[in-house]
Every structure is written in structure tokens, then in C-alpha cells.
Amino acid sequence: IRKRVVLKNGECNVVQSNVAKRRRRYLADIFTTMVDIQWRWTLLIFTASFVLSWLAFAVLWWLIAFTHGDLEPEHLPDNQGASGWKPCVGNIHGFASTFLFSIETQHTIGYGYRYTTEECPEGIFVMCIQSIIGVMIQAFMVGVVFSKLTRPKMRAQTLLFSRSAAICQRDDQLCLMFRVGDMRKSHIIDASIRAQMIQMRVTNEGEMIPYFQYELKVGFDHDESNLFLIWPMTVVHKITPDSPLYNVSASDLLKDKFEIVVILEGTVESTSMTTQARSSYLPSEIKWGHRFEPLVSFRKDTGQYAVDYSLFNNTYEVDTPLCSSRDLDEFKKLR
Amino acid sequence: IRKRVVLKNGECNVVQSNVAKRRRRYLADIFTTMVDIQWRWTLLIFTASFVLSWLAFAVLWWLIAFTHGDLEPEHLPDNQGASGWKPCVGNIHGFASTFLFSIETQHTIGYGYRYTTEECPEGIFVMCIQSIIGVMIQAFMVGVVFSKLTRPKMRAQTLLFSRSAAICQRDDQLCLMFRVGDMRKSHIIDASIRAQMIQMRVTNEGEMIPYFQYELKVGFDHDESNLFLIWPMTVVHKITPDSPLYNVSASDLLKDKFEIVVILEGTVESTSMTTQARSSYLPSEIKWGHRFEPLVSFRKDTGQYAVDYSLFNNTYEVDTPLCSSRDLDEFKKLR
Amino acid sequence: IRKRVVLKNGECNVVQSNVAKRRRRYLADIFTTMVDIQWRWTLLIFTASFVLSWLAFAVLWWLIAFTHGDLEPEHLPDNQGASGWKPCVGNIHGFASTFLFSIETQHTIGYGYRYTTEECPEGIFVMCIQSIIGVMIQAFMVGVVFSKLTRPKMRAQTLLFSRSAAICQRDDQLCLMFRVGDMRKSHIIDASIRAQMIQMRVTNEGEMIPYFQYELKVGFDHDESNLFLIWPMTVVHKITPDSPLYNVSASDLLKDKFEIVVILEGTVESTSMTTQARSSYLPSEIKWGHRFEPLVSFRKDTGQYAVDYSLFNNTYEVDTPLCSSRDLDEFKKLR
Amino acid sequence: IRKRVVLKNGECNVVQSNVAKRRRRYLADIFTTMVDIQWRWTLLIFTASFVLSWLAFAVLWWLIAFTHGDLEPEHLPDNQGASGWKPCVGNIHGFASTFLFSIETQHTIGYGYRYTTEECPEGIFVMCIQSIIGVMIQAFMVGVVFSKLTRPKMRAQTLLFSRSAAICQRDDQLCLMFRVGDMRKSHIIDASIRAQMIQMRVTNEGEMIPYFQYELKVGFDHDESNLFLIWPMTVVHKITPDSPLYNVSASDLLKDKFEIVVILEGTVESTSMTTQARSSYLPSEIKWGHRFEPLVSFRKDTGQYAVDYSLFNNTYEVDTPLCSSRDLDEFKKLR
């Protein structure tokens, strides 16, 4: 059976191949690449950037000590009192010492058992460079982690679409309906809803467009697509003459091939970030002659409006013509 | 008496129940959850994340010292000179020492009384891990506190709606009016106003929609809903044939049941964040035959325009027909 | 002479008085308040928050030392060897020491001359509290400074409006024109332009609205108000029958009282923040029978398009009817 | 040959000259200036701000030591035991020492070999000032680097426009088409597409506008300019009577001078930042009588939709009238 384009949870079932200069463009936009990859790779790069820089500077400090002669036996810390030797960095014995000193300096712990002395200008210079680079590495990495944590994509986890859509009449007009909801108490600001029908299209010229995206006008009373998601809302698409569903009847639904992708966009109230929640409906998920059950009620005991989400996906049957909206309009004209 | 859906201060009087997988979805979006919860819980989690991680690493350091033998009597600091013992961490006596060392290392204070030595590779390894995890914990926690502090929801505290709405004529057209204002000197960019009327709706098919949201077209001269909130503005809804208030008369207002929710959305100029201010009007808060008092005047002494907010909610009576807008239009046709 | 509402630089010449609960609401939104105030107050609060917290904890540490007996003569650092005294914090002599220790701990410098010992649980506890509070204070203050630095309001400094507006014909249609420009090479994304005419309005009912904001439809060929500010653009308002300028003639301009406020809104490409630039035109700044000079030319030598900003405000005279747009339309009908 | 206004990669081929008060306005908006400049200058300023502040405070510390007498031979560290001298800062020998102490203090490394004593109030005061200024410098610099890294402009690197545009018929209507695509798996939210035709315009009054920006209405079925970029999309401009291309025939295309600038705007899903991708088409890049090849197919083996980007720019020839859309419409009327 043919798989859907957009999964129920909003994931897109699309893969890309043969993209020219892909690697180069991903690197040009390294930040978005870092935010997009999986957490395990982010954490790995995060850790590696610290450890590798610590190691790199540890090697540098070791070289400074070595070239200055601090690692010769009579110049080691225990013998400095006797020889009167002044090292570049205090209490350095070998690479382990310079590695520790590198961490202590770059991470600004600075225990002080190991410390920079005034003996070597190159030591002071490397200390400056390491301090600056340390701030930069930390800024970039913390920025990536912060951006990854605050991705507004996650807010879509708490936005709901009904499992199925329904077709019934509203004031004699056949309509396609589905439900959207918001689990959180905080809002989605400037929420808008869109729906697109992906279906084969053939033009008069014989052009075959296998996955054409027809726009379905959705809204409420006046086709307003702006939502105030105070409680779950029923989104309505009137099946008027300019709708791609105008010629579709109940029996057509059983054999037609299309996918209705629904998109909810808005700004997360808490963080002022834009988010997008997606879902889709196949013909098999559209219930002809059904209507959604109410789920908002007023509780006299608490004086509050209560939403019962266990009813979110529930529908009940209603008398609905099985013919297409076109046939229905033609029939009305005859009467 | 029936409580309102949206309180005067914008809070929503709605509760949700029976939400499937609620806990799991809240955890998937941990960041928004953290930003949404009350300050006392945020501060508690903030504190706990630091203290618990300090404790965890303190236990680790204690284990390292214990397994290395640093805690045996002849290996303690005061006896290290005599025994020539080299510990993993200098000046560790027991758990209190490792706890202090853990804080000094992770928080990068690094007094240096306690310090890592070159004796134990596992000590250097744990020091690296603790440094990295410390940065991560601090980044996440500071990010949550920063986002919670910068929530644009707070800017709505300084946006005002008039306490009541008014109905009167403007150029022979019955209109519903209310006032919006901005207390701050800095602006709301790209401000837009919306109004929705929550009321029972019954369709031709007998569907009863208990809380249907009718859109009320609001604006000014040309139904422009964009605002430049330079001073308090009177928002106007013309009661034309496509308005749900078209059939409502002054007496109907006394017994009708509905709620007009008003929404002001825009971008905070100072922080570029999107905010939403809400309020609502019940029929009892709509004054038929009233008009808002002017509150902007020009001060010749200072050469500035002055807004007197003590007049913000004031209205005065004007001659207005008590019949519905429909009746008024029919009457006009007869003349 | 009457002062303008919006100054040429976008400042608003409006003051507010008698605002109820002003102080309380400003505190509820402390963050926006902090970002809005002048830099000198921000820096003062920034400095004070650090110094006061250092002082507060210095007093706490002093109390801990005092109550533990660390400040008695035989318990001071120089006599600790002889008396075998173990202090709560090493090398504390008095308040100056505890103040230094407080800074070294909270700011995580941690020289180590003064350090926490294992003697006092209350010392370890205060060290934890000070560390956590130190991070919080720094996070809030750095966040305020960062937000204040990144305010997109400053981007409006490099957006330009022409000093005057012009009225002339374009394809026989009288139009009001003004110019907008962007000094920077980086763009304003999704730029849109709006214009409002502030003027006295009197309704049929006799309501006098002293500063009514009429919307002026602006744009280009098809009244598109979206801009791609690749170079300075001439914004056009067609004086059609639905324009408040329809009845205004050249002589009316000399005595009319109104102000045209122009608003450019968009997203700063570099930071993705929304910004708003404002300016205004008084009747005395509208030149009837003038047209803006071109300022974009193609340089053959460099192969680039050059914008000469010295011509930005320049206009030249053109033959233009001095009558109102209404009279012109009526005249056309007669012919 | 005349160069294009917008390069294929979105760069704008425009330079500006004679801008009044340019330097002053760039400094007023220092933050955007810092984010806009090249990386090498940002890193230079970043480094310089740290090094110069370290040097400035090093001089201050040196002055404190000098005026206190800490640098006299009998007051130097090695002689302090004998003379009983108490310095302002421990272990200071000269400028190298104060420079190291300045770094250790401001960067909060605090090795502790050099430390502030209680001897000098001016030393404690300078330590406070340096700590506060250090936080400010780091906050500003990290903020600039973070903002520069997160610039959403880079996301446009992974947004694609087809190399050429095409003109052919769709349901008997001549259309201009081009293709847009998104290389990344993560989305652009609220994507919208715009097209502008830059061409010479001459009005009835004889005004010559050398680079007028005509708006080309683009979209899909119902001129919807909103995109759901799930896979590469073909953007369509119907050449109807209100299109500036209405009178253009295939032969006109060979000699006409214009440039069609296309703009894709939207919000990056990962970071919630607004981005804008640009490209353009010259008449030589418009293929009359061509149509884009399909590139989306369904893979039965994996159950996924596959996009083959190697076909992204491919077109094939189709029978298309060579006359203008106007001639075609007139011809249809005759039949």
C-alpha cells in the first residue's frame, strides 16, 4: 500500500538524493547543521571541542616547558629550590601536569598549584590566547546547546490533530472538518491553520503533475484561518465549487488517491518562537456522514469550562447525502 | 451566574482533563514546561540541579580517593610528608573535603587548597567530565531562567482594555466600540486587534455548537485591524448585515448570553518578541447609547500631546436608536 | 505653532498621566522596564546588584567567622599554628577579608589565599547558596545587558525617510509620494510600509474626534505595501476617491491641519528581530507639483548599480494641476 | 554587458555613496554593525577588547603597587619576610606580574600565586570594578559572536532556485515558472514566495523610472503565495492582463531588458529566525516553450518519497505558442 507523505505525527516521509555541493553548504551553515543533528552527535562534538582544545594547549604548554628546559631533572619542581631555577609554569612535571594546567587555565578553575610565572613571554602569550579561545569555544557550544534546547519544534508535541476528519453538512453546505487542540495552558499566539490536498493533476496540455498541492480554504464562519485556541476547535473546509473536493462523493472516497496535509502555525507564548505542527488525512481516515462530539462543558461546581480530551477524536453519525457537493447543488437548483 | 471564558486580565477560565500521554509529551518539551511552571518550582529545580550534581561528583571523588587509598590514616594530608604519599586530590580528609572540591571544580572557583594531582588518570578523567557537565547544567539552567525572565507575556501587563464596551452610531451606522491603550512609552510593533464572539450556534441540521466563535470584523475607517498605538485607540466593529450583532437590540442585550473576547497581538519593540493581550466583554458590560470620552489633548505650555488615563474608561450618553441594526436599516429603506 | 505628534526621527511627542497602578505593572514586567530605561540606570543597577550581593554575603561570612570564634586574637591566622585552631574560612582577619572572600567566591575568582574549610557546615551551606545566587544575578544582569544591546530599535537609525513628500501625477492619477531608504548593505526582510493621516474628524452624529487616524493606502503598482529595499524606493499613495486627500487642493494644503505618519516595519536580516522606523510629514513638508530625482545609476566601470544618497531628498518641479483630485476627476468626466 | 541587480546567489550588486552621517549612525547601532562585518574583524575586535582591558587594568594595578611602595627593593616578595612588608597584591614584582594578575582576576582564573590583600582599599575597589567590567565585556563580545553565529542568513545557503525559468501553458494559460527547493530535512515555516520584475517604466507624464519594481503575482492554484516546501515546488506566475509580461512574445524576450528578482521568505524551523533567500532571472535565462521535469517519485522498496535533485534544473520542450499572452487571448476571442 502507498505510504503517506506526512506521517500522523508531522514527520515528512521524504528523502533527498544527488544534492550538489551538499557537504559544503551544510558547513557554510554550520550552526543550523549543529542544531538539526541528533543529541548524541551534539554532545559528542560538545565534549570533543573541549577535550581537543585542552589537549592542543597541553601540547603547547609542554613545548614551552621543554624548550625552556623546565623538564630537565635538575629543573623539576622538587629540585628548583636547590638549583634556583625559575620555570615558565610552576609545578610542571610532564605532560599530565601541562594537561591539568591547560584545563585549569582554559576552564578558569585555576587551583593555583600550577601557575604562570613571569619568566616566559611566550607563556604569557599562550595564556592570553587560550583564555580568549576558551571563551569562544564555550560561547559557541553553549549557544548551540541553548538553541537546541529551545527549539520550538518541541512545542508541537503538545498540539493535537484529530485522528480522522469528517464530512457532513453545516447550514446545507457539505463541509470537511477536523479538530485541532492545544494540551498546554499557555497559548499559541497568532495561530493560523492551513490545509493542502496532495493529488495527481493533469492539465489540458497533458502535463501530469503527480503530487500537486491544492489549497483547501479552511476557517470558520467567514473563512477566517486565524485561531484563538482557547479549547479544541473544529476546522471547517466548505466544499464549494472552487474546492478540489467539489466532485467527490462518498463512494469516490473509497477509491480516490489523495492526502490532505494540515498545518497549524503560530507563536509559542512562553518563548515568542514560531512553531509548526503537521498531520495528514488519507481518504480512509475521512468519515462521510460524521460529526465531532462536543467536548467543552461548564462546571457549575468550580465555575470553570472543562475540556474532556477523552472525547477529542469522537464522532457520531448524522444524516448526510452521499452524493458529491456538485450533485447536491444541481439538485437544489432543480427544486 | 455563569462565569466568563476569558477573565478581564486575559487569564483563560478553562481546565483540561483526560489528556492522553500528557506527562510524556510535557517531558518531550521539557524546556517549555520549565518556562511555563511557577517561579518557585523553577528556582527549586535550578538549585537542585546544582546541588545534586555537586553531590554526585563529590561521591565520585570520594570513591576515587577511597579506592586509591588516600583516606587511610597514614595517607591523610598531615601524614603525607612523613609517608611520602601522593594522593589523587590534595588535602582531602573525607566526604566534606570531596564535596567542597566538587563545588570548587564544577563551579570553577578553584581555591586551590584542594587540587588534582597527576597521580590518578581516573581523577583527571572525572575532572574533565565534571567540567563539561558543569557547563551544560549551567547553560540549560541559565537558559531557562533567561527565557522565563524575558517572557513577552509580561509586556501584556502594560496593555489596557477599557472596562466596558459601547454601542452608538458613527455616520448613521450602529457600531460596537471598545478602547485599547499602551502604558509604556516604547511601542508594540505591527499591532493588530481581533474580536471574537462566543455564543451558542444552532445549524439548519440541528447541530448545537455551544461555544461557537464568531469573528467580529474590527478596525477603523476601512476595517483596518492594524494599529499604531501611539495613544489609546477606539476600536470599532460596524454592525453590518454580516455581523452576529445585526439582529441584536438594546433590550436583547439584557437577556442574551454571549462573550466578546478581544485580542491585541504585536511585537514588543524593546525585545522583538510577540505578545498577546486579552480581555472580554459580557452583555452586561456593553453600554448601549454611550460613547468614549476623548483623552488626548495638546499642551501649549510643553508643546506635547498629553494622554489623561484617568479618562480611559469614561463614557458619556448619546442619542442612539434602541432597535437592532437590522430594524434600523429596514427603517431607512422605508424613508 | 502646533507641535507634531511624531518627530522626524520617529520619537513620539506624547506624554501619559494618571496611569493607575503604574508602578506595580512596571515591576511585574521588570525585564522590559530594565531594557527600556536609559543606559546609565542600567549600568548603575548592574553594578549595584553585584556590589550589594558581595556585601551581603560578606556580612554573612563575617557572622559565621564571628560566631565560630575565628576572630578572637588567639584564633586569628598568625596564631592558628600555635593554638591549633581550625577556622571556617582560611586567612580571615576581619570584614575586609570576608568582603574579599565573598567576591572571590561569588565571582569564582578563587585566589585560594582565603578558602572554605571543612570545619563549619554553615560555611559550606552559605558557599552553596552564594554560588547559586551568583549565577542567577549574573544571568539576569547579562541577559538585560544583552537584550539592551541587541534592541532592534537601533537598526532604525540606518533607515531613512525623505525630508519632504511630493504630490504629482503618475499616469494621470494625482499621487502623494515620499521616499524610503536603507543605509546598510544588509537587508530588512519582509519590509512593509504604512501611512496614517492624523486629522480632526466630525461624524454625522456630531462626534468630534480630534486626532482620528485615517489609513492611507500606499504601495506601488498594485497597492503592494511589501518592499524589497534593494535601493531607495518611492512610496506612492494614489489619491483616489477613498483617500482622505481626495478633496484637498494645492491651496487647501497651505491652511489644512493634519500630519501624515509613515511607518516602515520589517525584520533585520542579521538578527531576525522586528524593527519599526517612523517619520511624519506636515502639510508644509508636502511639495505640490514636485517629483523625486532618480538616484540609482549603472556604473560601467565597476559593473555595479550605484546609489547616490546626496540626491535622496532632491525633487524637481513638474507641471501638475493645482486642483483637488475630485475636481480633476469631474473635469475628466466632462471631456 | 549590463550586470544584474541581484546575483544568482542572492547577493545584491548595489553600492552606496555620499551617505550623510554614515559613521555616526553605524556607531549608534554598534551591535548590528558588529554582526554585519566580516569574521576577521569581529575576531580582531573580540581579541582586542580582552587584551586592551587586561593591559589597562594591569597599568592600574602597577600604579597601585608603585604608589603603595610595593615595588621598592626592600618591599619585594623575597624581602617581605624580613621587612614584614604587607603589599596590596601578593607576589608582584613588576609589570609582568600585574599583567598576569589582571588576567587572572578579570578572567576569573585566580591561580592565587598573586592575590589581593586587605592592605589597600583602592586595590579592593579596582578589583570590584575590574570584575564588573570583565563580565560586561564578556557579555557583549559573547553576544556578538553568538548573534553572528546564529545569523539566519546562512540558512539561505541550503535553499535553492532553479537556474532558469520557463514559459509554457497550463490549462491554456501562458505561465512563467521557476522552481524552489530546500536541501535540509528540517523545514522553513510560513514560507512565502514573491517575484518582482525590475524594468524601465515611462509614465503618461513622461517620468522615466529606470528601475521600476513591478510585482508579479505568483502562487499555485489560487495564487496562494504560501508554500509548504516539503519537496521542490514549481512556482507559477499566470501571464494574465494585469501582468507586465502580458504583451511579451518569445521574440520580444530576445531583446527585452529586465530582471525578475525572486524572493523566498520564511522562518527557520530549528531556530525560529526569519530568513530570506534571493535569486534572479534575466530574459536569457527564461526558456520559452519549456516545462520542468518531475523529480519526486515513490520508492516501493523503502515506502518513501524520493527527490532526485540531479533533475532539479532539468526542463523539456513542449508545444507552446510563440506569441504574447495578449495575442493569444485575442485569438481565442476570434474563435
Ligand SMILES: [K+]
Ligand atoms: K592557591
Ligand SMILES: [K+]
Ligand atoms: K572561574
Ligand SMILES: [K+]
Ligand atoms: K581559582
Ligand SMILES: [K+]
Ligand atoms: K577560578
Ligand SMILES: [K+]
Ligand atoms: K586558586
